[in-house]
Amino acid sequence: MKFSNILTVLALLMSPGYPFVIPTVSSMRMGHKKRFYSSGGYADENGVNKNDSLKALSVTELKRLLSERGVDFRDCLEKRELIDRLKNSEASSDRQPTAPMMGLSDHEQSLISTFKRVSPSVANIKTTTVVQAQEGLRLRSLEIPRGTGSGFLWDEKGHVVTNYHVVSAGRKDGTLPSSVKVKLAGMAEVFDADIVGVEPEKDIAVLKVRDRRNLPRPIDVGTSNDLQVGQSVLAVGNPFGLDDTLTTGIVSALGRDVDGIGGRPIHGCIQTDAAINPGNSGGPLLDSRGRLIGVNTAIFSPNGAGNVGIGFAIPVDTVRRVVNQIISYGKVVRPTLGISVVDDRIVRNLGQQLGRTLEGCLVAEVVPNSPALVAGVEATSMKSDGSIVLGDLVTGVNGEPVRQAEDLISAIEEKNDGDKVYLNVLRKCDPSRSKTIEVILTTREKLKQKSTQTARPATTKRSSILSAWQ
Numbered sequence: 001m002k003f004s005n006i007l008t009v010l011a012l013l014m015s016p017g018y019p020f021v022i023p024t025v026s027s028m029r030m031g032h033k034k035r036f037y038s039s040g041g042y043a044d045e046n047g048v049n050k051n052d053s054l055k056a057l058s059v060t061e062l063k064r065l066l067s068e069r070g071v072d073f074r075d076c077l078e079k080r081e082l083i084d085r086l087k088n089s090e091a092s093s094d095r096q097p098t099a100p101m102m103g104l105s106d107h108e109q110s111l112i113s114t115f116k117r118v119s120p121s122v123a124n125i126k127t128t129t130v131v132q133a134q135e136g137l138r139l140r141s142l143e144i145p146r147g148t149g150s151g152f153l154w155d156e157k158g159h160v161v162t163n164y165h166v167v168s169a170g171r172k173d174g175t176l177p178s179s180v181k182v183k184l185a186g187m188a189e190v191f192d193a194d195i196v197g198v199e200p201e202k203d204i205a206v207l208k209v210r211d212r213r214n215l216p217r218p219i220d221v222g223t224s225n226d227l228q229v230g231q232s233v234l235a236v237g238n239p240f241g242l243d244d245t246l247t248t249g250i251v252s253a254l255g256r257d258v259d260g261i262g263g264r265p266i267h268g269c270i271q272t273d274a275a276i277n278p279g280n281s282g283g284p285l286l287d288s289r290g291r292l293i294g295v296n297t298a299i300f301s302p303n304g305a306g307n308v309g310i311g312f313a314i315p316v317d318t319v320r321r322v323v324n325q326i327i328s329y330g331k332v333v334r335p336t337l338g339i340s341v342v343d344d345r346i347v348r349n350l351g352q353q354l355g356r357t358l359e360g361c362l363v364a365e366v367v368p369n370s371p372a373l374v375a376g377v378e379a380t381s382m383k384s385d386g387s388i389v390l391g392d393l394v395t396g397v398n399g400e401p402v403r404q405a406e407d408l409i410s411a412i413e414e415k416n417d418g419d420k421v422y423l424n425v426l427r428k429c430d431p432s433r434s435k436t437i438e439v440i441l442t443t444r445e446k447l448k449q450k451s452t453q454t455a456r457p458a459t460t461k462r463s464s465i466l467s468a469w470q
Contacts, residue, residue, distance in 0.1 A: 252272055321413060
């Protein structure tokens with residue numbers, strides 16, 4: 001990151017309301033900087049424009065700054081919206097300190113306070129279906145229970161996020177329930193809700209309650225790209241129908257693949273040892289500050305043994321993209337390159353082995369008949385002796401830097417079907433083999449149609465290093 005960018009980030013972090021104490025840089029070392037205002041934004045005495053500095057930040061860095069300042073960014077679809085939100089933001093002031101609880105450790109007090117703040121936005125989801133029952137010579141319509149699970153309030157408009165398999169009751173035929181009931185914790189009233197849209201491949205569904213009066217504060221949204229194995233997590237939900245249940249644990253692993261009900265694996269899932277049981281599905285997985293980092297979706301249960309300390313959650317970066325698409329269009333219509341990329345964590349480890357930084361997205365797979373295949377994008381492969389042959393490292397899209405998977409995904413999802421994009425790649429991750437590739441985007445639906453029309457060769461089971469399908 002350039003020195004001017006570092007100054008900008010420090011300035012944002014030291015703004016009033018930032019929750020951590022930031023050491024002040026000595027004026028003897030840095031000198032006193034003056035800011036000058038102009039029509040294009042303000043600049044320091046060196047003429048560095050703050051707007052340009054913010055544009056140089058990655059999507060993940062922008063989201064982290066917004067999250068730390070308590071600024072809501074869940075509805076931001078594009079990078080420029082994140083920048084605008086950050087420039088216009090003021091630190092959140094609606095979080096009031098709580099009185100100390102005698103006899104409890106600081107950790108316990110924080111946990112209790114976080115649960116009290118978050119639990120009102122966690123929901124119990126129940127679905128029903130209508131069947132015809134015969135009584136004598138008459139047919140009567142009866143509403144019978146179909147499934148149950150958890151969810152959480154996404155925004156002030158009454159949108160509720162849950163798992164697709166909760167609303168479909170695990171059915172793979174695509175049929176949805178006749179009615180959905182939503183009960184928020186701490187409220188006696190049960191709300192009727194409509195299904196806004198679903199994404200089976202990511203196991204996500206979005207509901208909307210019809211009566212939006214007196215709704216609690218929506219859950220805070222964090223980021224998942226910067227999660228670390230070992231950090232504390234909280235799971236809130238309704239296991240076995242027991243409302244308002246909190247369990248705690250840690251992030252056990254990252255980048256797991258979990259088989260989704262839609263038939264494709266959900267890449268990049270979070271593994272946790274926080275107790276997740278039947279009924280927890282669709283509930284929030286939170287960090288220690290109560291920010292959403294994932295949606296609980298599945299457990300590893302050998303021989304139906306129940307919870308054994310291995311649960312999985314869909315990362316919030318994926319959830320946010322899918323939910324925004326469903327709210328805006330009723331379905332996911334994002335364009336695609338037709339590639340899978342290696343998880344950021346694995347890329348960093350590969351860089352350490354090579355003795356240099358790999359800054360970008362390493363292509364793991366190129367989907368048959370995809371735009372990327374036509375354009376000549378090369379995937380990472382493995383030789384018969386087990387050695388890895390590195391593929392293309394995507395370092396930019398249309399001149400915008402790509403440092404991690406989230407940057408690439410965000411850049412592509414801002415485009416439309418049929419748009420041309422120019423990928424900056426390093427062939428075989430070699431800095432001396434820089435190349436620009438033109439790719440014409442398509443949609444996943446069109447790509448699926450092509451795949452069904454063309455016989456595909458047998459492939460081996462994909463490993464768990466893949467990130468989201470672009």
